[in-house]
Amino acid sequence: MKMQKSDVIKQLVDRGNKVYDLYENQIALEVKKDNLLNDLVFLRSIGFEHLSFITAVDFIDEGEFEVVYHVWSYTHKIHILVKVRIDRKEPILPTVNNLWEQAQFYEQEVHEFFGIKFEGNNDLSPLFLENWVDIPPLRKDFDTREFSIRLYDAEVDGGDI
């Protein structure tokens, strides 16, 4: 049965989560690392059966990564961003690929570009980069400009300066 957005928000608030009402059909949910699997299982059980994407944000000044799980419900037509903050020095999260099979590729990608490890996922091999030996390239402390100048002899602004 279709639930209204306000009902979904109420259920999530009752579970002690912080909820942000973003758009007509989108809400954001902040969860703690220890509760992540619990909350995702709960969302799945109330009809959020589709995981669209997993992505990460590097908050380098706060020393944290924010991993965002996008889940969608075909019944409620609501898109939830499940956000979890983890320590940058110990970037480990439990895998969700036994909840959603497609998480396999998203986790591989997040691991490749941010170096976040997903415990329980046995195949975190790189998908896109070949022979990568530096720190993961989408971390904020990775200087792509300097990297390009050193490795590819890139000229700043095409050599115009």
Added chain:
Amino acid sequence: MELPPAMTSRWDVERFGIGPMATPRQADVLLVTGYVSLKTLKRIIRTYEQMPEPKWVLAFGSCTVNGGIYWDSYNTITNLAEYIPVDITVSGCMPRPEAVMDALQTLMKMIQSGEAGAYKKYKENYEYYKANQDRVLKKTVPILGQTPEMDLEGKNEDAKE
């Protein structure tokens, strides 16, 4: 993107005796269109070396000349001529089909006058090209000097080949 209109009825390069080939082994000219990532570079080198002599290379668009708008990316090479010999370049982002036809006809003139023979340069200076190719494709030490904390097991398999 410019090649389909160049090949089909509106610009019709076939009237100048220019046509697409199915495999590198039947081709005379290699057109490298757009930015070149490391993965692409590997395949470009393989394709180029498969082509029978005499052979020519047309670098197509700003990206192959100096990286274009992607010059400071972690995975885009900035100067194709460092890795394979380039006979003629077409600038533009993207070039018009007229520019492609013009470049190919200029190339024909250069071939007749003996100016275009970069494939000989490849054989003579093979060490230079090979060293550049290996530097980016088989790197073993981090370019920025930062070592990744995460384990990189299995990430360097390609380098050992």
